Amino acid sequence: MAVADLGTVQIRYDLHGRPDGPRVALFCGRAMSRRFWHVTLVPRLVDAGYRVLTLDNRGSGDTVAPPGPYTVPQLADDAGALLDRLGWQSVAVCGLSLGGMIAERVAATRPGVRAAVLLASSGTPTTFQRAVLAAHQEESAHGPYGPDVSALVELMTTVPAYALLADEPMAATMLAHLRLRTGDGRGPVDQGAAAAGWAGSDQQRAAWAAITAPALLVAFEHDILFPPHAVRAAAEEIRSARYAEVPGVAHGDALVRAAGAIGDLTTGFLREAFPVPARWQAA
Template sequence: MAVLELDDVRLAYEDRGDGDPVVLVCGCGQPAISWDLGIAQGLLEAGFRVVTFDNRGVAPSSSPPAPYTIDQMVGDTLGLLDHLGIERTRLVGYSMGGWIAETICARHPERVEAAAFVGSCNESTSWEKAIGTVELAIARSGVELPRLFYATETLRYLPNSELQDDASMDAWLGMIGDLEVWPNPGREGQYAACLEWTLDQERTQAWPSLPQPVLVLAFEHDVDSPPARAREAAARIPNARFVEIAEASHLAPMTHARPVAAELVKFFRS
């Protein structure tokens, strides 16, 4: 893994493949290595050059003092593109990464060939506003969190049917139940960026002016970006295509990585 030193942050990244570039932008708290559960490989096998990186606040990238903003992470992403000599790229943004991708599409359209907004493109829901408020308050409180906090924060995004399946839960907890809680200042920093975006009532005004081909990729059981809301958003983007993956939740880039990769490849090849 390579490292790029920017003004106030150190970004860890990987650059693989030799084809047309695709830059994958992580969601809130997402480690870039999770793209290797199938999405990065699917794009590499399709002949694309794939760039992944950890956003500020997630190791092994550095965690500057909180709070962060989406605009700061847009700057980080553009700084990485400049460093790699990528003048124009295909973008994939998942969850918070979709908000970063949206902003780049709107403010720097010359840098984006096409973009996929994955589990991210919708008018903010009441749930998003509530959980974002709570997450940031907990991060700022300094309270010591139990070891299982990270696992439960993550697994609540699974479909209810899977949460009620003890065998499935035992398997998940066996994998991530002992992981350390995401530390500050990265946790507080990214949660602050997410809540600011969620509460911004003007951000959706950019949708009708996005010039790029856009894939709005939604998941049947996604509580953060419900498919109905994502479909409504896609209808407001001139060159958008809406796709919903059945039986998947907000964690689809991890649990349904190959179907997600297949949709990305189909879209970027078109």
């Protein structure tokens, strides 16, 4: 683990893969640790020849939580400052949920972004999404809910209904994880407010219009926060964007249950949009 002191926040990050490989930055979702990437997407990207950056957003993982509330532009500025510190001008960006919102802002504002992979993060607004994001804003304004209430809300919005109905073991595992995650303090709450302020906003649509790099928007079949039809509609608003869908998973379980499929989509897209030189692939 390395630390970058950016003045207003100290960002914890890791670098993976060959130092001379094309560079890919992975941005985390709300309350997500960068270490989750280490057991899902990082091995696939490293095997494909990429140099990979993982970092914790302010307020989660090993990065401290400065006073909020936060905004997506602020979180994207943190990421951009770290990229500048590392000298990463030419880069591909990828993010999940809130991390995808950060990625689309970075892609819209940094001319060196060569490709963007947006996982369950970019979609036209739905009634259910508006209700969930309003709850995040209320929680940020009035203080965190208790851990059990927060865990219940997360469980109902991120785990497939069929898994809850069948009482699959994964549901109990996810609940235990969420109870731990919601004990992290104000950081995840203020990250939720950042997502709420960005999703469906004029700022987000302006970012979509400003993205010129090739983009892949990925939806998960059972995701009720960013349903496939909403992600597909967003893809139509971004030039040079394509759409893909991962079957059988929802917002909260996709990186576990479908890590292989997500890895295939991501590496396949990057090989086209931001390829590793052939001489490195053979090394």
